[in-house]
Amino acid sequence: MPHITLSNEFPGIRSLFIYRPKTAAPLNALVQAMLHDPHPTLSAGERELIAAYVSRLNDCHYCSNIHGAIARHQLGDDAALMEQVFQNPETADISSKLRALLKIAAKVQKGGKNVTDEDVSLARSEGATDLEIHDTVLIAAAFCMYNRYVDGLATWQPHDDELYDKMGEQRAREGYLTPPFKVKREA
């Protein structure tokens, strides 16, 4: 049961967006700018993967599943890749640059001060730009917000892989600014 009265036609953060449109607007604009809008060097799939990974570290079921599904749709429908990253980015089949960025993201998840000069130097030596480092820190920080928002109000978070796949396909294609479809809440 959510801690406040929310629509039961939309899961996770979507129920909160419907509840409070005034805060939904900047929250949605932020995720669109960070993850979906064109980026000079990081693909949308790579940025979604960072978001999904941080959400998994924060143990947020809704966010890790929806962003994992979006990443999968953007990265050539490779379900194994997302699972590898969730298990251990060190051994996942990703670029060494993305691996170094995920390491920074994991530090941010624990607290901003954990990011060291060495973490940043490692990412740079693997070819990361300042903008990529900036965006990685902001994505990781932002998902420490979205995850807390979704879990802190105890929103409804379905356990249904097919549903996340369908929602993820929509977001991968359309971005964040189009209306969500209604979901029939299981009894």
Next chain:
Amino acid sequence: MAHIKLLNEELPGIVGLLNYRPETAKPLLELAETLLRGESTLTSGEREIIAASVSYWNQCHFCHTSHAAAAAAHLQSGLSIIDDIKAGLPQTNVSDKLRALLNIAHQVQRGGKHVTETDIAAAVELGATDQEIHDTVLIAAAFCMYNRYVDGLGTWAPVPNEAYEEMGQRMAHVGYGKA
């Protein structure tokens, strides 16, 4: 020294980061403006106390001191509230409802799943509405973002409380993202 080369290294804390990346600055500022100065049954002073408290728990000096200075400007309390927030507000006259909301904010700071039905019931008992609970959770969550953003990129921050007085006045009375 920040971890990345900012466009203007004289700008402290989040200010330098917002200047570096205008595309993300816009929604970040709109969110702060809505949460802290938008329409609400909580006063802006109360909401700035929540923001400053969460920032203190996250050990973000820039965010704690600047938002506590904004609270001081709203409440006309003087800058002593900056240290009083660190101590849990023993010297500041705040409502029991706000103290219950601060407890919820502290749970969110630890992690979203820490918020219990008992925490919520205690706030409701003291008159907190659904929207006040919603906004408290979102303010606390948002400062878990702003704090990590500011510290994760190694930005610099002025040390003494007095250095934040004018900034707090501007945050309180001009707003976020307003010239």
